[in-house]
Amino acid sequence: MRKIVTAFFLLLAALCAWGAQLRSRGSSNAPILIDVYSDFQCPACKMLYERTLGPLAYDYVEKGKVYLVHHEFPLPMHAHAMEAACYACAASRVGKYEQVSDVLFRQQEIWAANGKVDETVCSILTPAEAKKVRALAKDPAIAAEVKQDIQAGQTAQVNQTPTMILTYRAKQYRIPGGNYDILRRFIDQLLSN
Amino acid sequence: MRNVLTVLRVALAIVFLYAAYTKLRQPWLLFAMSIDAYQILPEWAALTLGHILPWLELALGLLLATGFALRYSAVGATLLLGLFFAVMLRAYALGMKIDCACFGFGEAIGPATLARDGILLALSLSLTILAFRSGQILAASQT
Numbered sequence: 001m002r003k004i005v006t007a008f009f010l011l012l013a014a015l016c017a018w019g020a021q022l023r024s025r026g027s028s029n030a031p032i033l034i035d036v037y038s039d040f041q042c043p044a045c046k047m048l049y050e051r052t053l054g055p056l057a058y059d060y061v062e063k064g065k066v067y068l069v070h071h072e073f074p075l076p077m078h079a080h081a082m083e084a085a086c087y088a089c090a091a092s093r094v095g096k097y098e099q100v101s102d103v104l105f106r107q108q109e110i111w112a113a114n115g116k117v118d119e120t121v122c123s124i125l126t127p128a129e130a131k132k133v134r135a136l137a138k139d140p141a142i143a144a145e146v147k148q149d150i151q152a153g154q155t156a157q158v159n160q161t162p163t164m165i166l167t168y169r170a171k172q173y174r175i176p177g178g179n180y181d182i183l184r185r186f187i188d189q190l191l192s193n
Numbered sequence: 194m195r196n197v198l199t200v201l202r203v204a205l206a207i208v209f210l211y212a213a214y215t216k217l218r219q220p221w222l223l224f225a226m227s228i229d230a231y232q233i234l235p236e237w238a239a240l241t242l243g244h245i246l247p248w249l250e251l252a253l254g255l256l257l258a259t260g261f262a263l264r265y266s267a268v269g270a271t272l273l274l275g276l277f278f279a280v281m282l283r284a285y286a287l288g289m290k291i292d293c294a295c296f297g298f299g300e301a302i303g304p305a306t307l308a309r310d311g312i313l314l315a316l317s318l319s320l321t322i323l324a325f326r327s328g329q330i331l332a333a334s335q336t
Contacts, residue, residue, distance in 0.1 A: 042290075
């Protein structure tokens with residue numbers, strides 16, 4: 001019995017790790033790892049996504065210098081954040097995490113007001129993908145994956161969104177704010193060491 | 194009065210020295226990012242302040258600890274804490290979800306951080322008043 005329970009939890013952990021991998025960008029061998037904890041309904045996360053993560057991906061992630069891992073951290077005060085996180089995780093299973101993240105942030109004000117997360121997400125999916133994502137979003141395994149991300153954030157003492165944690169040579173730095181120019185200087189300084 | 198003055202001086206010295214320590218042990222660019230997150234200063238000013246401010250806090254801490262030029266250091270501490278309190282209050286009133294960056298990172302601005310800075314400001318103001326008063330008493334006793 002004990003072995004079965006252990007195996008179950010190991011399988012769950014492996015599934016969650018796989019899920020996180022599906023929500024990552026870049027090479028896992030990159031010298032810098034950046035973990036981003038964000039909430040699709042949080043306006044500051046939208047700003048970070050648009051002003052910082054976009055150029056970061058272009059300048060560093062695509063060049064193999066930074067490995068970017070997204071973690072869902074829906075805040076309880078945001079009514080539709082959990083649903084949005086589940087849809088994004090579900091979309092990662094059909095290879096559409098980036099596209100779904102993009103539409104959720106771009107149309108944040110609309111779905112946050114009317115609660116139409118499903119409509120927003122499915123607007124950029126094919127009918128077959130939409131059907132699969134809808135089913136997956138209701139799957140308890142996806143909800144468990146989001147909860148696992150929240151727990152990981154709590155362990156890392158994440159107390160607000162967005163939070164970026166940069167890891168370089170086993171040393172962790174909490175990145176305050178989202179000024180891309182200063183972040184770029186910091187990354188360049190680390191890489192030149 | 195002298196005992197109160199000493200307690201206030203040492204307490205504030207510890208606060209400033211600890212604040213400087215938490216900032217100097219981290220890369221200065223991260224502190225500059227924290228300043229920039231308040232969205233008050235242009236980027237060049239945030240970068241300059243990110244360099245200077247921890248050393249200013251260290252200098253104030255050392256001056257307060259030794260009691261040298263107490264009136265000046267007390268006024269400096271009060272002005273600095275007043276400035277910190279004002280910018281934090283502004284950020285909170287605007288609903289900005291940012292780090293306080295008072296003692297390192299990961300501490301969001303909220304009622305607790307505002308209350309703490311308010312208390313520190315009140316203590317620093319009291320120290321300044323007492324430092325000037327004790328100087329006046331000393332001068333009066335000498336004449």
